[in-house]
Amino acid sequence: MLWNASNLTGYAIEATDGSIGSVVDFLFDDREWTIRWLVVDTGIWLSGRKVLLPPQAVATPEVPQRAIPANVTMQQVKDSPEIDTDTPVSRHHEGSLYGHYGWEPYWVGYPPVGAGLAPIPQPVETTPPITGEDEADEGDPHLRSTGEVTGYYIRAKDGDIGHVEEFLIDSDNWTIRYIVVDTRNWWPGKKVLIAPRAVTRVDWAEETVDVELTRDQVKNAPEYDPTQAVSRLYEERYYGYYGYPRYW
Template sequence: MLRKLHSLKSFEVHGRDAKLGKVDDFYFDQSQFVVRYLVLDTGNWLKQEETLISTHAIDNIDYDSKKIMVELTKDQLEDSPSIKRNEPISKVKEQEIIDYFGWPDYWEKTHSSDSELIHAGISERKKLLDFKVLEKEKEAQEKAEIAKTNLRSVEEVRGYKIHAKDENFGHIEDFFIEEEDSWIIRYILVDTGKKIEGKKSVLISPDWIHSISWHGKEIFVDKDKDQIASAPKYEEEKSKNVLPKSYEEMLYDHYDEDKYW
């Protein structure tokens, strides 16, 4: 069963020793459409208002009490790296965060060889020892890495326009994810407004995306509007934030797509 991602927003986050804050946003991997982090709003007890928590740190989610239990303590968050609200996160910043907490990464890293360090010239060695130079280089590197970021804020992409082969048919409202374990985004919930008669919302799989313009805030899917309009009706008011497999079966049969399960 799949769950609507936005239904987890404002859930309380509890660590090993105390309440840490509440869920304010999520960051997903834009190339694989997998949620990687929760954004924690810590209120006023921490010097930075928001910080990231990897999905690897989640121990349990209690949907009835709206609480998320994580393998962290208040002390661990005290000096954790902060983030800027709703902005893309560079690889430099992400590496800083996962190194601090000791979380596993999910991309292939490259390392400088020992020989490169051994043969570094005197000026290069001096640079490595110069803290101010390192800080300036880090800032410049982070700005450059923003352009290559792989993480997107869910709150930032809500409202992106969704286009069929022939015309626009709505905007991103939410996502449906695999519950708890993989955090894979299986569907984009599209708010159609009045563009499709009789259907306020429709579901589109990320697998059916043809292309994305992050700069233009637009997503293009490999379906035409008539196909989307005739798809099995999704009734949000009856879903209770979850999506049954029976509906997925009907949806995939309608589009004649290979099922992922």
């Protein structure tokens, strides 16, 4: 199922023994366009502290309850390593979190995202594969915040074409399927989708997302209606228009 990232913001994270806070952001890898971490604001429970949870720890969002079940305990979250989520997250920090929860990190490959909730973990010693302390302490340049990238300009091969308005997240495997682009600065009222496969670069300094498309390609793409769910029929038109191989 595809979810607007902004709609998931505010969903409560329900641990096995109580609520631990609500989702305020997502951190994704801009090479694979996979959600690596859910950023959770613990509110008054932990004096406004923010914590990170990997997708392996959560189940499918529940719409009526506006909640996301998580297979961790409140005590585990309370005892997790404190990380400043407003600064770049380093591989060292990621390794310490996975070690705390007892799962092998995503760069090892288990548990697979989308395979369902993993068992409640037990703490183990886990260290990430790094080449040196300096590299371990540097922020991962490919780990991006959906909140930060929202608003970035989309730069086609022949000029700007709009800005990032939203991300559509597939909760089956916690990948970003589409970037929603608002093109109203260039022609009235149209919104379109761009698949991450078209992205060649995300530039923090210039706040741009470069794509391998031309402005005309984007302009003539199937229009996206944000009031309607993305249907498989629409996706077939979309992938047929760009000539992309289907992901399903």
